[in-house]
Amino acid sequence: MDGVSDDGAVRSFLETLEVGDLCTGVITAGDPSRAQAVTLDGFPTRALGSLGSADTVWGRGRTETYEVGRRITAGVVAVDLDEGRVRLSTAAAEHPELWAFLSRCRRGDILSGTVAAIESFGVFVALDDGPAHPVFPGVGFISIPELSWQYFDAVTDIVRTGERVRCEFLQFDTWNGEARLSLRATQPDPFRAFAAGVEVGRILPGTVTRLVPFGAFVRLADGIEGLVHPTELE
Template sequence: MSEDMNQIEVGNFEVGDRVTGQVTKVEEKQVLVDIQNSKLDGIIPISELSSIHIEKASDAVAEGDSLDLEVLKVEEEALILSKRKVDAEKAWDELEQKFQGGEVFNAEVKDVVKGGLVVDLGVRGFVPASLVEAYFVEDFSDYKGKELSFKIVELDKEKNRLILSHRAVVEEEKGRKKQDLLETIQAGEVIEGTVQRITDFGAFVDIGGIDGLVHISQLSHEHVEKPGDVVEEGQKVNVKVLNVDRDNERISLSIKETLPGPWENIAERAPRGTVLNGTVRRLVSYGAFVEVFPGVEGLVHISQIAHKHIGTPHEVLQEGQEVEVKVLDVNEKEQRLSLSIKDLLERDVEENVDYELPEESKGFQLGELLGDKLKNIRNK
């Protein structure tokens, strides 16, 4: 192109003009383009390719791409162009609409920086660490290249400030699920949940967007001292819905109700004649209740406690005492178990003796005593 023609071409463009160019060459730090309806070369410096930092030009464009560009500078033989400024102008308008409408949209995480994530939306969007998830994240390195859903929580075009939140999307979704669940869940349902938190009085279980309380008394058929003894955080459990308080958004759950009852198959586990170890749980005037399985207590009638006569069970037993018992009878339907301690005790020999010999007679035969008396009679 002659110098005069070049001057004419250059004279056709001003800073701020919009042009369309096709990428002809991608170098490391710049891109060359053919400008539509012009013989001038176009150059896009790497800093004008994207709103976010890129290491090489090929991260933003490829050969053959058609780009909308803005003239930054008019030189004698070329135009210095910006893709970033055009993208930003388009982006701000679209982002303003998304912001006003509270729209949720997906975007790829382009970079992980100190304090959060960077997203390219035509302008640089920043996601503070506290707005990434609804829980604490220690390491964000896995988020690079990941696509997430976002909402715009702050937008200021003048300050070039765009703040995004993935956490807001997650919490809104959780809120919707919670309401749906509260409206549809019914007492009596058995569902799977995950133990979220453990307290002194029970465990909170997530049942799909809402936490329900399993009171300590509903954790197991057996007595529980500490909830942490029977469940742990993150554990999958089946729970039965006991009560739904929709006004206060509270759900009462039970793990115990989903477990086999303590009396189930008791006739097989403790048939007549079985000898079991148990713990004395309660003493009453007519006998002792002994727990032989968690949640299963049988009665040792006062007549089955000892061979000798006793006035009250307290004479020979105390609560908490470990004892060995024999099953006399079992009734699974009525949840009754008759037990005996006496049948496992040796009968005391003294109980069959009607009288005792005098203290001085111990170690002598009766015949010897009688013989001595007869001698005395004869001698008289």
């Protein structure tokens, strides 16, 4: 097989794979403490799979090493068609129920659950239809920007522990084994309605809410704030 046709065969094979798929194969090269090459069943002529030292059990590090010649089952974390590589994670085999649940979720799905924990970086949600997470308080996670369209000082201004929420599924976070969620996506975007009713040059009344080194924030309507640059304040 020449180089051009071989590259075409690699691309065709990788196009059959999607993030969340389970693959089997054999580790053919590499150091267990670093990246290892994996020859996938279905394409034995080249090691297309890559298993890194961090691509293992979520949050706890590798529980066992995988020597050359070892057969493994792993989940597809990413597919790079241009480089002809597929990144794998053995976490899928460690927690098949969790991996299967997250693989079934599709962007736009509405998932319900209970706020399990609030952290400075986001909110964990225990999903009604999802399994428990092996490390985190909930399998669902809402980042700070996805909590609300409106500015808020504290996460507890939006949600509290134990509160019931309905969120939109954004993506399967294969690194942490989480369902990335958006609470604000289930609410109307106030900026769209606001922008539809104003035009450039119109004079708008507002209330200054914060002064910062780079200007002043002005509330123009409920959920709508604008920034006035220092050069425009005089």
